[in-house]
Amino acid sequence: MALSGAISGLLLPVAAFAILGESVEGIDSSWVFVVAPLGLAIGVGYGIARYYRFSYELTAETFDVTSGVLSVQSREIPYGRVQNVDVRQKLVHRLFGVAVVSIETAGGGDTEATLNFVAEDEANRVQAEIRRLTAAIEADDGDDTRPAPSTEADTSAGDRTDSAEPRAARELLFELEFRELLLYAGTAIRPGAAIFPLFLLLVLTGDPTSLVPESITELSLVALSAIGIVAWALATSAISAAYTVAGYYDFRLERDGNDFVYERGLIERYSGSIPVEKVQSVTISDTLLQRLFGYASLSVETAGYGPGDSSGSQSTVPFAAESRVYRFAEGIAGVERPQFTSHPAMARRRYLARYAILATLVVAAAFLTAQVIGLERWYFAAVAFAAVPPAAHLKWTHMGYYVGDDHLVIRRGFWRRETTVIPYFRIQTVTTRRSLFQRRLGLASLVVDTASSRTFTGSVPTIENMGLEDARTAHENSRKQLQRTLRDRARDENVGLSPEMA
Template structure:
């Protein structure tokens, strides 16, 4: 059995020691300021908590062991409650290595092992040496490939997944034997290298709402300075004053406060955009994607360095993403989903190509999935009428809100907000024009979205469920939406691929076609892999 790096004991001791120290200090502070009680006896718990925390961290280090066996990756941990895990290699989806700035200086790394069944990390080695991290990842990759070879037809040269590894414009290494691939000891073949120009273009054409936490943190840190409020910093009030904002928040009228809110929203958006660009550069600096045997390998990051592997046979679906700015300059991104990771799940290995020329990305996606350039079918024109009604209702709500504000403030030109009705027809058209789907022989391709257009390619044998959804308005129009789910980890911002607002009969036909082609694909894979699969389609 192997242990973590000795410096891990120091890190755990400091981490748990700080926790044991801070809890009594917090209780002392609450007792003296809020409860107004004598907290003298609690002060004695401060050194006790510190010592107990340090002792727990050291004990956790000595109780944590791991081992790479022939069939499983074993991890044992826990001080008071012992936990032992045996992770079969066939369930391993991704093996990632991450290094913060301090870890890179001292030569340490964190190894994260993801399995099918969710985005949570199944096992984490925090910390091991860089050489040990590479050894663990290489061994798991080698044994995962060997497991895949045992499930494949011995007379077939195809991998167990029946998926092809993409070719690119870059030179490729000579073909290797099955033994070479299973060993995983050959140097990776470079597939994609994110250039500085592409990285900067990616930063300025993308917007991450998660970066909004940074300007909010600035507001909390700087709040209260000569602004009349402990929540709003002075520079926010000063920026709104030339546009009719209040001189101070105390006793301010509704009209100036509305101006302040509008100016603050603009400032917040600009700060978020800049924070998003900085995050993108730091997160994807030095991005490289390669191929090693039947795995994709990647590395990226400026301050926090990430590297990992994505088994090709674990890929659930592939999605090409484009926002309006990226479409304007002819660029797009490519995201790969496995049963352990989904886009924006925070795992780190989901982006195969952050940003590249649009034709190159689509060619890469075609080589990866085997799906040819799709000829999309659009929903019926009745769907566009539905979007006209939907956006007209939104515009009416905006005008009604403006009218209501005019009744309680000095804002008397509420009728100017009726200009939003001019945006209703183009909004409905753009919503409709960016919808499409293709029911292919081996893949289902779904496109949707204007601000974030996504084109997802899903092999039939990766489909888990297909659900027909009908709202009240869709039932009145005879329409339905078809949601296609795979085993990847979805997030709130990135839901299941959905074919929106098609005829109910068409939805039923696609559902039946998907059922038949899923069963055909599974029977073919069962014959190839001799696994005896029998899976129902829901």
């Protein structure tokens, strides 16, 4: 950390001065020789001060972090509130044998505690220790004696060389074989990867429009666009596959007491722990290709990450045979294999109308492009309408929901099908929505909100366009089941406590 402080101390002022010197007129460049060393000294000083002012401690009940040079912040996180503990190592970290530990709770948007640059072993020790103390507190609830931390750790982020906790109690649940990894890489769709080829094109050519010849016939323009799109798709899937391989190489999932612990990564190593008790919802997703091969992936959501936080991929089982994924879901959420109810045919009509509007927009766009660049047969874009009925039908057939005894299961999506399992116990609010069109067709959408910080689609779990009566029943049922599970839990807790109280 001192090294990093020194490096950032060195680079920051120089870079800042360089940028300032570039943009602001009238700064004599000779000043750089005076200001840069001064800035460097301040930077190094600040880095060192930050290092010495940073300390953390594992007490019996809380994880304490004290940091700050000018304004000091000290924070105590009760173990019972910890959602995720992640250990991240980028390439630079691995070269220096250090890691970043982040501790997430449900409160606040940011990561609640980040330990930058702790020794690798120490990072693993902190992760294991937090899990151990959390488990000890939970097992010990109601008792006055608290477990003592295994070491009197008042460690400022430094070089500790203790070996990590023994991993005797760990049970290996899942390991991603190389063959499976390749299959996963080939079938996973990462829409984010689509940007990179465009970016690359922009960087390499400077001006992509220069690739299009000045005089061009209409036919060759269409051909050129087709080739361009195919090349783009290929580049995207190649980048996406490389990203998947790098990210999920050597994936292992273990169960350690009441926690799931995973490790993954080729160049950057990630490891995270997910307490079983904190799981908000479970999502099984499979792309069209993965369905053909009979594979699926499973991810769990906790309340730990802030909205839009992409750092923690909570893919618990990135890729496994479908039956195996369902067995995992059974194990985690206790969900039985759901019997899906399909949506009323009226719902399909809505999608038909919606996609027809989309097709109209496509034709309109083609018409406008034709006006600008003089394309003649723009009306060929009307083939988009041919795709409308099958698209609406596929959308409709791939939707479903299941109102179970302990869970609500929502399924949707054709290209990438997602099946979300929500335990009634995790429900925060239940909402029925009916838009103007839905009211006319006798449809309603049921929105079941949980404290999950991140669902895969980035939206609140919703059963879209179900029959009004079914929506009302499901709404009432969700509320009733929530109260029932609350009562069950309260009773179980009392039963659990009675021997100690007697």
